[in-house]
Amino acid sequence: MSLPLLPWFLAYFAGVLLSNPQEESLFPYALAACALVVAVWVKLHRSRFRVLHLFLLALLFTLGWVNVQSRNSSLPADHIWNYLQHDKRARVEGVIVDRPKQFPDKTRLLVSIRKINYGDGWFPISGTGQINLYGDPVDLKWGDRVRFPPIRLKRPLNFRNPGRFDFEKFMESEGVDVMGGTSQRKSLQVLGQEPLSRMDAALLTLRDHMSDLLKQSLSSDNRAMINGLLFGEKSGMSDEVLEAYKVTGMGHLLAVSGLHIGFVALIFLWVTNKVLFSLMWRFKREWAQLGYSQKGAAGGALLAVLFYMVLVGPKVSSIRAGILVMAILIVLWINRERQILNTLLLAAFLILIWNPGAVYQLSFQLSFSAVLSIVLALKWVAEPTDDPLERIGEIAWYKRWTVNDVPTKGWGNKLVDIIAASAFISLAAYIGTFPVMLCQFHHISLVSPLINILLVPLASIVIPACLMVLFLGILVPALSIALLTPLGWLAGLFIQVPVWVAKLPEMSVYLPSPPWPWLFGYVIFFAGMGYRFFLKRREARGKKLSVFGALYAPLGLGLLGLLLLAGLVAPRLLHSKTPQLHVWLLDVGQGESIFIEFPNGKNMLLDGGGFFKGALDVGARVVGSFLWSRGIGEIDYLGATHSDQDHIDGVESLVEKMKVEHFLNRRDGMSDRRFSALVSEVVVRGIPLVEFGPEHPLKIGEVVIKNLHPTEAYYRNESRVKKDRLNNDQSWVVMLEYRQFRILLTGDITEKAEQWLMGQGTDLRAQVLKSPHHGSKTSSSSEFLQEVAAQDVLISSGFANYFHHPHKRVLKRYRQAGARVWNTAQRGALHLSTDGQNYKIETHEHLSHW
Incomplete structure (x- = not known):
């Protein structure tokens, strides 16, 4: 197939990528370089070489670059x-x-x-x-x-x-x-x-009317599911249903995308074609014979898609998906079905001209990777084989659905075709979107391809049917209410099936991201598979292949496939050990989480952050994402300094979602109700407990981890443990020692615990201090700072937080003590690395756009 748009699109695409690479890895640069090489190679090998071609490629690259830079426009004065x-x-x-x-x-x-x-x-x-x-x-x-x-x-x-x-x-x-x-x-x-505005008012009035129809005819759960399937609204759904859709990998059904708009287009195309063909056959038979019914159906489907896009609202994701689907419908309208790949390139080109930032948006990546993989897979499976029976028209049962001119007899065969088509398309989309899902969510559903076989065909009926019935309700409300009842029963399946499947064990896994070369290799692998398919077609036409095409290409693809598998199984296989101790104070908002990587390759996580009332799963969404993005799939040592929500909530989440080798435990009688519940969960999951107290220091390689506080004497003389919660002064105070380097981690202690530590003659000297209690005014006394004598102070606090941490008086004390201050609220994650003598601190404020 000729792809005349390919080199021009790749040149523009490379310019967009390099203008604003939003990744810390080299992946955008490698992908852009590969796109430029392919663009030049195609022009050199597909047409006579002309300097003009290189000039136009360079021009498109520049246009992509400039289009991104020009979007950084100034705000109006009253913004x-x-x-x-x-x-x-x-x-x-x-x-x-x-x-x-x-x-x-x-x-x-x-x-x-x-x-x-x-x-x-x-x-x-x-x-x-x-x-x-x-x-x-x-x-x-x-x-x-x-x-x-x-x-x-x-x-x-x-x-x-x-x-x-x-x-x-x-x-x-x-x-x-x-x-x-x-x-x-x-x-x-x-x-x-x-x-x-009249348009907005009319749209919202229509949505209100549709909502009233749903309220009159459906239960609250089924109504919420219809709203989710049709409009992408999840506000009425229970946490159980939302979690089930996450576990089963069916969340794409609850976000209006190319799939939903494609359903609407497909059903309206099929229905309109049937109606128009019947009318034309009766009144204007030559029109039916010339295929005008299909053109009219494509026009009708275009109108249905436009109506659906307006109904959903001006969401960027739905507009982007609408452009893609409408481009395909226009191809059908002008009888250019064989140009589907060029149509995808054109749609992507138009979207990136309109919104170049879409290249980094999840919906764009998922939509195009899914559609592209489905189209390429369809071309592969529909390609004739050397089977003599297939050559004379006997199509195998599993690929019968790909051939339009082969009639299917009997409902049994039709059902087999539907199942085969659904399974094939689901698997193709799963493979195509796998790297995006892995790197964006680090969560892979093992049952998604199977459950898609049932629910996706059902959704292709329910979504357009609900749209038509609700639109009918504008004219005949009573009839609409009657028709919504059976649709509500079908919507119930979208609740019951995922919830039931999600309760089965091991239905999904959290996986760490492979390194960026793995992503690049994944793209090269499937591009190579497409090239291999092209070579096989040339060979089938009697053209002799070169040594590269016949021998080196398949060998290279096989080797690359093995390397991809190895990178997926062991993402840190090539991660070299260095004599560096790494301490990360993560940006978790108003909370605290400290991740430590030891020189021998082991790691430790102290605290996991947490939001008020669990408004966000900081453990999985923030701390877990950081770990998985670094290829870390297990935590060697996990602990919570105390049981405040902003420290322990993320730990509770990570115990459920990550493999943990050891859990750092408190002595008996020195924990509260919440910490004890966490320990019980740890024991149930078979995670070994390691007692971590002043009498039990840890040694991991050359690093010594000492728990300085609270001691048994402190509990006995100063502060007894209450069953409801551990107070701030019962936080662990931990000293990390690596050769000549020391860092003091102080949890949430206040001046009371600081005075106790100094009174016991504890050696608190350290080059770096993690600020006690986020820099609150009740901590960091001048005497304590003088005793520690730190050169740098690290603070974990949320931007513009409710508690006004760190306090101005405390910041003044740090400056008077001669320490440099580093705050996650302004600097993002703080990364300290040391060889045991010298150390440096890196910040990540660049990961925000303001």
Whole structure:
């Protein structure tokens, strides 16, 4: 197949990649270099060499580069970012511009902010905010002009750790500039209604009408599932269902993507073609014979897709998927079905011209990798073989569905065709999206291809059917309600099947990411497989292959396949041990997590962070992502300094999701209820306990880890353990010693424990101090700092946190003690590395876009 767009697209693609590489590895550079080499190679081998071709390739590369750089435009003077004071609360006034989303513990509003007041008067502003009202549901609707009680507004901010999810870019794609929340709902004032644009008002009115129809005909669970399947709204779903979709790998059904829009296009194409063909055959038979019904059906499907995109709303992901599907429909309209790969290239080209940042967005990567792998796999399976029976038209049962002009007789054979098609397409999409899923989520469902065989064909019926029935409800509400009832029963299967499967053991695994060369090798492997397929077609036509094509290409692909398998099984196989001790103070917001890599290759995690009321699984989403992105699949030593939520919550999560070799335990009688529950879970999972106290130092290679506090004498004389919680002064205080280097990790202790340590004559001297209790005003006394005499102080705190950590007086004491201060709130993750004598500290503030 000729791909005339390929070299031009690759040149532009390389320019986009290199203009703003959002990865710390060399992968974007290697991929861009490979794209440029292939682009030049194709032009040199597919057409007469002309200098003009190289000039045009260079021009497209430059256009890709410039398109990205030109997007960094300045904000309008009244934009909310120019007025934000992150450490203060503000009165905010704005208009609700979308339907409120109800969650079990909150109502989420999308608000066009019009005014802001930090206590010095009201200022007119522009921008969009996502504001959560905590508590019971609130009776608000779109178009309400609302004045909120004082709210602390913040810009979306990434967790600035290597391997982080780009939350800032995600919220930007959702159209959100600031975020905030309040539980003071009684102080909220509704000032009246403000009309939205006619288009927005009509759309939201239609959505309200559809929501009313669903409320009248379906149970709350089935209604929430229909909303999830049709519009990508998850607000009404239970945590059990959402977790089941994560475990089974079916989350793609709950996010409007190319799959959903493709379902709508396919069903409308099929129905419209049947209707038009019947009408044409009756009244204008020559039109039917000329295939005009298919062209008309493609036009009708285009209108259905446009309507669905408008109904879903202006989401970047749905617009991007819509462009892809509409491009395919246009190809059908103009009878160019064989140009499907060129169509994909054209759609990708148009999307990256419109939004070049899409190349780093998950929805773009998943959509195109899935569609491309399905198209290539279909071409491979539909290719005639040397089987004599197939040559005379006897198509094998497993590939019968790929041939349009072979009629299928009997419902049994049709069912086999549906199962075969669903299994093949699911497996192709699974293989194509595997590296994206692995590197973005580090979570692979082992049952996804199987459950897709059942639910994806069912979704291809339920989604378009619900859309048609709800649209019918505008004209005949009673009929729509009657038809929604059986669709609700089908929607129940989308709840029951994933929940049941998710309860089975070992249905999914968390895997560490292989190194970036593995990703590059994966791309090269499948590109090579495509090239091998091309060579096989040439050979089938009687053309002799070169030695490279006949011998070296298959051998190279086989070797590369083995290397890919080895990289997947042992992602740190090539990771060389160095005489360096690495200590990471991770950016977990207002909390703490310390990861230690020892020179002998072992590792330790102390604390895992945690959010208030478990609003975010920091253990898996932040700490786990950091570990998995570094190819680390197991923790050798895991511990929690004490049982505060912002320290122990992530540890509880990681015990469930990662392999742990040893758990650091407290002495009997020196733990509270939550820590004891964690230890019980550890024992149930068969993880060995290692007692870690002042009498039991650890030695890992050359590194000595001493637990200095709390001692038995401290418990006996100063602070007894309460059953409900360990207090801050009962935090572990740990000294790491490596040759001549020492770092003191102090948990959340306050001045009381500091005084006790000094009174016991403990040797606290260290080059580096991890700030006690996030730099609170109750800790870091001048005497303690003088005793430690640290050159550098590391602080773990959240940006603009509620507690105002670190306190200004404490920062002043650090400066007076002559120490350099490093804070995760400003610098992101702090990485200390030392050879036992000298050390350096690296920061990661560049992992945020502001």
